Amino acid sequence: xxxxxxxxxxxxxxxxxxxxxxxxxxxxxxxxxxxxxxxxxxxxxxxxxxxxxxxxxxxxxxxxxxxxxxxxxxxxxxxxxxxxxxxxxxxxxxxxxxxxxxxxxxxxxxxxxxxxxxxxxxxxxxxxxxxxxxxxxxxxxxxxxxxxxxxxxxxxxxxxxxxxxxxxxxxxxxxxxxxxxxxxxxxxxxxxxxxxxxxxxxxxxxxxxxxxxxxxxxxx
Numbered sequence: 001x002x003x004x005x006x007x008x009x010x011x012x013x014x015x016x017x018x019x020x021x022x023x024x025x026x027x028x029x030x031x032x033x034x035x036x037x038x039x040x041x042x043x044x045x046x047x048x049x050x051x052x053x054x055x056x057x058x059x060x061x062x063x064x065x066x067x068x069x070x071x072x073x074x075x076x077x078x079x080x081x082x083x084x085x086x087x088x089x090x091x092x093x094x095x096x097x098x099x100x101x102x103x104x105x106x107x108x109x110x111x112x113x114x115x116x117x118x119x120x121x122x123x124x125x126x127x128x129x130x131x132x133x134x135x136x137x138x139x140x141x142x143x144x145x146x147x148x149x150x151x152x153x154x155x156x157x158x159x160x161x162x163x164x165x166x167x168x169x170x171x172x173x174x175x176x177x178x179x180x181x182x183x184x185x186x187x188x189x190x191x192x193x194x195x196x197x198x199x200x201x202x203x204x205x206x207x208x209x210x211x212x213x214x215x216x217x218x219x220x
Contacts, residue, residue, distance in 0.1 A: 011112035012133045014070065014092055015161055015182045018046035019175060019213055022188040022206075023074060023163060025050050031194050032059035036069040038199040039189065042206035048094055048184060050074040051081055057088045064089030072114075079105040086111050096137055098122070103129055114161060118142045123155055133159050133181065140165025145173055152179045168209060169219060 015021070022039060024047055026032055032049075039047060045068065049060050052075055063071045072092040073085030082105040085093050091112065095102055098115030103126075106113035117123040117134040126134060136148065139162035143150075148160060162174050163184035171183045188209060189202045211217035 007107065007110060007112050008130055008132060011092060011114055012159070012181070014046060014072075014112060015114070015133060015159075018044070018070075019182050020044065020171065020188065020209060021072075021161065021182055021184040022047045023050060023184050023186045024048065024189055024194070025052055025186070025191045026055060026059040027053050027191070027195060029055045029058045029062060031197060032062040033066050034197065034199060035189065035194055035202070036063045036067040036071070038202050039206060040067065040069055042203040043210050044188070044206050046070045046072070048072045048074040049090075051076065051085070057084055060085065060088040060090050064091070076102065078102075082106055082109065082111065094135055096135075098126060103131070120151065120155065123151070123158055127155070127158060132157055134161070135184075136160040136162040138164025139174070145170075145177065148174075148177055148179060152177070168212070171209070172212060175213065 073090035076095040
C-alpha cells in the first residue's frame with residue numbers, strides 16, 4: 001500500500017513553516033493552552049506533544065480546540081496511538097521508527113505522518129511507500145551531521161527532521177544541510193519550565209533561538 005501523495009505533501013508543508021519544532025511533554029493538562037499560547041505569541045506555531053504522559057491526549061485536544069497552534073502527536077508506536085491522536089485533534093503524527101501498520105493506519109485516516117528512519121534500508125522502504133519527509137532519530141547517537149551529509153548522495157530526494165541530541169548549540173549546523181527541513185527538540189520548552197509555569201523563560205527561549213536562526217544573535 002502506497003502512502004497518499006497529498007498526505008506526504010501536507011506533512012512537508014507543515015515542517016516547511018516550522019524550522020524548529022518544540023517537542024513537548026505535558027504532565028498537567030491545565031498547562032496545555034497557556035504553553036501553546038506562549039509559543040505562538042513568541043513566534044512558534046507548530047509543536048509536537050509526545051504521548052509519554054497520562055494527560056498527553058487531553059493536552060492535544062485542549063490545544064487543538066482552544067488555540068491556533070498546529071499540534072502534532074509524538075511517540076506514536078501503535079495503530080491505537082494513531083487513532084487516538086487523530087481523534088484528539090492532532091494535525092500530524094510522529095513516531096521514533098515506523099512499521100507497515102503505522103503507515104497504513106495514517107493513510108487510512110488521511111493523517112500526515114513523520115516516521116523515524118535511520119538506516120538506508122529504512123529510508124528506502126519508506127520512500128517506496130511515498131514518504132520522503134522523515135524523522136532522523138536519535139540524531140546525534142546515529143551519526144548526526146556527518147551521517148546526514150553522507151546519505152544525501154545516494155538518497156538526494158529525502159528530507160529530514162533531526163531530533164535527539166539537537167539543541168541550541170548545534171541546531172543551526174543541522175539546518176544548514178540541504179536535506180534538513182527542520183529540527184526538533186525539548187530545549188525550547190523543558191518539562192521543568194512547563195511544570196513551573198515559567199512562560200517567561202519559554203518565551204525567551206523561542207525568541208533567542210529564532211534570533212540565532214535568523215542570524216541576529218550569535219552563540220559563543
